[in-house]
Amino acid sequence: MELTGSHVLQAPVQKIWDLILNPEFLAKVTPGISRLEQESGDLYKAIAEIKIGPVHGKFEGSAELTDKVEHESFVLKVTQNSKIGNVEADIKMLMKPTENNETELSFDGVANMSGLLARTGNRVMSGVANTLTKQFFSNFEKELQNH
Amino acid sequence: MSNKYIGQSVKRVEDKRFITGQGRYTDDIVLPRMVHAYILRSPYAHARIKSIDTSEALAMKGVVTIYTGKDFENINGVPCGWQVNFKDGTTMREPKHPLLVLDKVKHAGDGVAMVVAETKEIAADAAEAINVKYEVLKAVTNPKEALAPGAPLVHDEYPDNVAFDWQIGNDKAEVDAAMASAHHITKLDFTNNRVVPNAMEPRSYIGDYDTAYDRYTLYTSTQNPHLIRLLMCAFVLGIPEHKVRVVGPDVGGGFGSKIYHYTEEALVTWAAKQLRRPIKWTSDRSEAFLTDAHGRDHVSTAEMGFDKDGHIVGLRIKTYANLGAYLSTFASAVPTYLHGTLLQGVYTTPKIHLDMTCVFTHTTAVDAYRGAGRPEATYLLERLMDVSAHEMGIDPAELRFKNFIPPFDGVNQPGYQTQVALQYDSGNYKAVLERGLEMLGYADFKEKQAEARKNGKLLGVGFSTYIEACGIAPSAVVGALGARAGLFESAQVRVQPTGKVSVYTGSHSHGQGHETSFAQVVADKLGIPLADVEIIHGDSDSVAFGMGTYGSRSLAVGGSAIVKSIEKVLEKGAKIAAHKLECSADDLDFADGKWTVKGTDKSIGFGDVALTAYVPHVYPANLEPGLDFSSFYDPANFTYPFGCHIAVVEVDAETGKVTIKRFVAVDDVGNVINPMIVEGQIHGGLAQGIGQALLEGVIYDENGQLTTGTFMDYAMPRADDLPMFETDRKTTPCPHNPLGVKGAGEAGAIGSTPAVVNAVMNATWHLGVSDLEMPLTPQRVWRAMNHK
Numbered sequence: 001m002e003l004t005g006s007h008v009l010q011a012p013v014q015k016i017w018d019l020i021l022n023p024e025f026l027a028k029v030t031p032g033i034s035r036l037e038q039e040s041g042d043l044y045k046a047i048a049e050i051k052i053g054p055v056h057g058k059f060e061g062s063a064e065l066t067d068k069v070e071h072e073s074f075v076l077k078v079t080q081n082s083k084i085g086n087v088e089a090d091i092k093m094l095m096k097p098t099e100n101n102e103t104e105l106s107f108d109g110v111a112n113m114s115g116l117l118a119r120t121g122n123r124v125m126s127g128v129a130n131t132l133t134k135q136f137f138s139n140f141e142k143e144l145q146n147h
Numbered sequence: 148m149s150n151k152y153i154g155q156s157v158k159r160v161e162d163k164r165f166i167t168g169q170g171r172y173t174d175d176i177v178l179p180r181m182v183h184a185y186i187l188r189s190p191y192a193h194a195r196i197k198s199i200d201t202s203e204a205l206a207m208k209g210v211v212t213i214y215t216g217k218d219f220e221n222i223n224g225v226p227c228g229w230q231v232n233f234k235d236g237t238t239m240r241e242p243k244h245p246l247l248v249l250d251k252v253k254h255a256g257d258g259v260a261m262v263v264a265e266t267k268e269i270a271a272d273a274a275e276a277i278n279v280k281y282e283v284l285k286a287v288t289n290p291k292e293a294l295a296p297g298a299p300l301v302h303d304e305y306p307d308n309v310a311f312d313w314q315i316g317n318d319k320a321e322v323d324a325a326m327a328s329a330h331h332i333t334k335l336d337f338t339n340n341r342v343v344p345n346a347m348e349p350r351s352y353i354g355d356y357d358t359a360y361d362r363y364t365l366y367t368s369t370q371n372p373h374l375i376r377l378l379m380c381a382f383v384l385g386i387p388e389h390k391v392r393v394v395g396p397d398v399g400g401g402f403g404s405k406i407y408h409y410t411e412e413a414l415v416t417w418a419a420k421q422l423r424r425p426i427k428w429t430s431d432r433s434e435a436f437l438t439d440a441h442g443r444d445h446v447s448t449a450e451m452g453f454d455k456d457g458h459i460v461g462l463r464i465k466t467y468a469n470l471g472a473y474l475s476t477f478a479s480a481v482p483t484y485l486h487g488t489l490l491q492g493v494y495t496t497p498k499i500h501l502d503m504t505c506v507f508t509h510t511t512a513v514d515a516y517r518g519a520g521r522p523e524a525t526y527l528l529e530r531l532m533d534v535s536a537h538e539m540g541i542d543p544a545e546l547r548f549k550n551f552i553p554p555f556d557g558v559n560q561p562g563y564q565t566q567v568a569l570q571y572d573s574g575n576y577k578a579v580l581e582r583g584l585e586m587l588g589y590a591d592f593k594e595k596q597a598e599a600r601k602n603g604k605l606l607g608v609g610f611s612t613y614i615e616a617c618g619i620a621p622s623a624v625v626g627a628l629g630a631r632a633g634l635f636e637s638a639q640v641r642v643q644p645t646g647k648v649s650v651y652t653g654s655h656s657h658g659q660g661h662e663t664s665f666a667q668v669v670a671d672k673l674g675i676p677l678a679d680v681e682i683i684h685g686d687s688d689s690v691a692f693g694m695g696t697y698g699s700r701s702l703a704v705g706g707s708a709i710v711k712s713i714e715k716v717l718e719k720g721a722k723i724a725a726h727k728l729e730c731s732a733d734d735l736d737f738a739d740g741k742w743t744v745k746g747t748d749k750s751i752g753f754g755d756v757a758l759t760a761y762v763p764h765v766y767p768a769n770l771e772p773g774l775d776f777s778s779f780y781d782p783a784n785f786t787y788p789f790g791c792h793i794a795v796v797e798v799d800a801e802t803g804k805v806t807i808k809r810f811v812a813v814d815d816v817g818n819v820i821n822p823m824i825v826e827g828q829i830h831g832g833l834a835q836g837i838g839q840a841l842l843e844g845v846i847y848d849e850n851g852q853l854t855t856g857t858f859m860d861y862a863m864p865r866a867d868d869l870p871m872f873e874t875d876r877k878t879t880p881c882p883h884n885p886l887g888v889k890g891a892g893e894a895g896a897i898g899s900t901p902a903v904v905n906a907v908m909n910a911t912w913h914l915g916v917s918d919l920e921m922p923l924t925p926q927r928v929w930r931a932m933n934h935k
Binding site: 083085086112113114115116118119120 | 190191255275433436437848850852853854855856857859860
């Protein structure tokens, strides 16, 4: 499944970078993620709960930030395991300043699913991905006002 | 012999218990102290198992034990029943198909552990607590991609993923020369889409072990209990065959998928002795999608050459068959002996060559599915015929008439020797097409089509004139072809002292209505009421032997075995009757259930003779008491039903949706015992064949995940997808079996698929649509029409 999205956030790149690298903030804005615990450096333990149509389950796994380019980009590697299947995703996050000192936040990646999740969820997954993307950005905007 | 029942649409006696909810399926059986199994399956298509930790699951309340691949390291896997050799004569590659995987999983759904617990729910919960660490590897699901250099390997020991290659027909050079001489060649690429059988009853097994007698019982939702016993005892578990009883009780549909010996059958049988408790495993629907053997999945390039008058001069085919990760019981036979041997079709094609490569991929095993190989062959031939007709500007019906094998009855005219090993028994191919055209009103149809086009409606007609090989199978022929068994059938006719008759048949019934049609034959042959006959099947302890039910063989082979036993009953009965009537057996006629001295009114009834046989006070010398005979019938040849299917479709120009407006089916299945049951079989087959053409299709993603794993994602045909079928029959009796029957179980699924696709092509030719892959979903059709 391909994951892409892009949105302009009303804050400078510096601020977005700091927020998105704050695990507490990221857990708050990312739909389904209930907790991110730092394990070491840029490696986090991630706990998520997802309900998509007939598929719902509790996921446990890791989220790791790699290939960090300060104030510009990083790659988020997510591995999530659950009893209904596993998800592995590599998502490149990109931050670009706009003319008005705002930030265009975009991401581009691929998620591979296995098990029941792949068998029963696939048909609805891209629709769900769009919904989750919208939620992510709207949560981000909301939280941005508190920071 | 009377003719009270044969040829009549007698209502099915078994339906009473089915429609009143009294059918007894494996999952209905509850044994004392029974435990339940759940199989933990691989979520990945290809991965190495790094470790399995069962400690947490084992500690859960209600869990009895957990087995993993380690427990089966020294136990054989489930075997493939047919051996096929490479072109160079070396034996096919037959990888071990272990009961549970030890080191490397090879398709999504491969069994990794079996949890046994007091309830199914506890077993399922405990399976979730098993921690398996995998190293995920790249997977390949397409047979052509699996052959590419560097493709991920299904079995590390086979460095090219080839199971075997094979060829049939005339010398390749002769075929090439014939094609070179052709005035016109039609060349097409085909994908015969993979389908899921989806029997209504999911697979279910119970293993039981009796310590007192050192005896096993396996209850199984199978199409062939004896075959399962043979394969499991001799090839997998090494248990003496006489110590195992296999029962196939009521079975809710098979369509091929329940022919095969599955790992779970051996698992529950083996574990029952380990645990000294009965153990049940029942598949859920999701598991059925993942683990029931799939059907079809061929990728082909086929060329048909014609002379300037439209006569076929040659047929050249290259096919890649996807066999999945392991060789299922019949897997190697389907693309070869059941497919290559049918490429003559109903045409006089003088030169034919099939080059076949069978390939392992990281997918569920592929095996026989209603028609098994014959639908794939029919699809190639019948698509080629309609496309060739279009390309050469000849009417597709006319092109067929030009090329049909002339009528032959197999008695006055010999059988027809094909270029691909088989000899057809009898056939009249033009008769079914003539009748089909008549029912369709073909002459008027062309005007209607022209008019519809003027009104913007895309109306199309498609033909299919199929042949199949049924009555599987003459042992000598299949033995020479490499079957590791002879496909005869057994029948015991036991006349009880009161003249009631119990018939033990090796043909298993799982929807075919044997309990009715077999009883019709017996009742008429013995001249007794239908209610006096009981058909018993599916239990290896009561039935002598059976090769099972598949390949439309039950009546042709199993029914013929019954007839043989009846002949023995009547022969002995005549001796008893002659003794009682004080005459010679030669002076007796048998009719309407009694023996009569010729030219007199002196007679004795069947019941009296039966009683005499069991109370032999006044009895011929040197004759044993009793009236009970067994027979084994090994057919002389396959039977060759054929027919003509015509589809009329309308394609929605705006959406690409295909609606079947009419479907005409004229089938010749030889003599018919019960027309209603034959009609039902044809209807069911048509629905499945049409389903493959328009709706059904398995899709794996690039990682080998089955993305069509539910009924939301895998479309089954429903009543509103189908028109009212217009069916008729022609009768060309089979010349080599006593009933003259040919078999009707698969015909519908074989003929219908290309007819529908041809009709859609016919409706859209003028928009530049030349080929489409099945299933013909609205999206695919719309894209093709709009060149997007």
